[in-house]
Amino acid sequence: MMEENSDMKNKYVMNLHIFENDVNIIDRTGAESLIPVQESNEIIQGIIIQSAVLQRGRKLPNMTSKQYKMPVLDMLPIAYFVNGDSGQKKTTKMAWDKKFIIAEEIAVIVPIPEAVLDDSEYDIWAETKPRIIEAFGKKIDGAILFGDDKPASWRADVVTTAQLSPWLRWEQEITCMTRSWARKVPLH
Numbered sequence: 001m002m003e004e005n006s007d008m009k010n011k012y013v014m015n016l017h018i019f020e021n022d023v024n025i026i027d028r029t030g031a032e033s034l035i036p037v038q039e040s041n042e043i044i045q046g047i048i049i050q051s052a053v054l055q056r057g058r059k060l061p062n063m064t065s066k067q068y069k070m071p072v073l074d075m076l077p078i079a080y081f082v083n084g085d086s087g088q089k090k091t092t093k094m095a096w097d098k099k100f101i102i103a104e105e106i107a108v109i110v111p112i113p114e115a116v117l118d119d120s121e122y123d124i125w126a127e128t129k130p131r132i133i134e135a136f137g138k139k140i141d142g143a144i145l146f147g148d149d150k151p152a153s154w155r156a157d158v159v160t161t162a163q164l165s166p167w168l169r170w171e172q173e174i175t176c177m178t179r180s181w182a183r184k185v186p187l188h
Contacts, residue, residue: 050137068101104151
């Protein structure tokens, strides 16, 4: 009788490995109405406050897909002085290029056993949420500024881009030439 009960239980236990290659999942669009917007907005606004880069940026429209194509100013105008009354005003050029903003997910899981939540005397989520927001801000700043753990789909980080800038190389060349010239000029 005991063996029969055991066989009966095994008959109803589900082998979840049979679903491991199944791609039918409840994704974000299917569960969007179940996601608490207020909590999500609080976290997103908190990340903007924690991130030095996002504080200085401009809010773009909400993305409806992973990529967002937008026109970006690619060539800045150059201003000129008009020399005297007879000097000519010069023209300048501006140009725009299409750039892609690629969204990448940032996430963390903080496992807290239900027993701990039940036994806790204070709101663990209230203690956890600010630290998660802080970690997200640091991760975003590190990736954008220094390339730390940057998603492969993102462009080069700010420091690398600045080091490759022709203006920086030009400034370094001028500095070297000035130092070289200063060594050649005799001091009186």
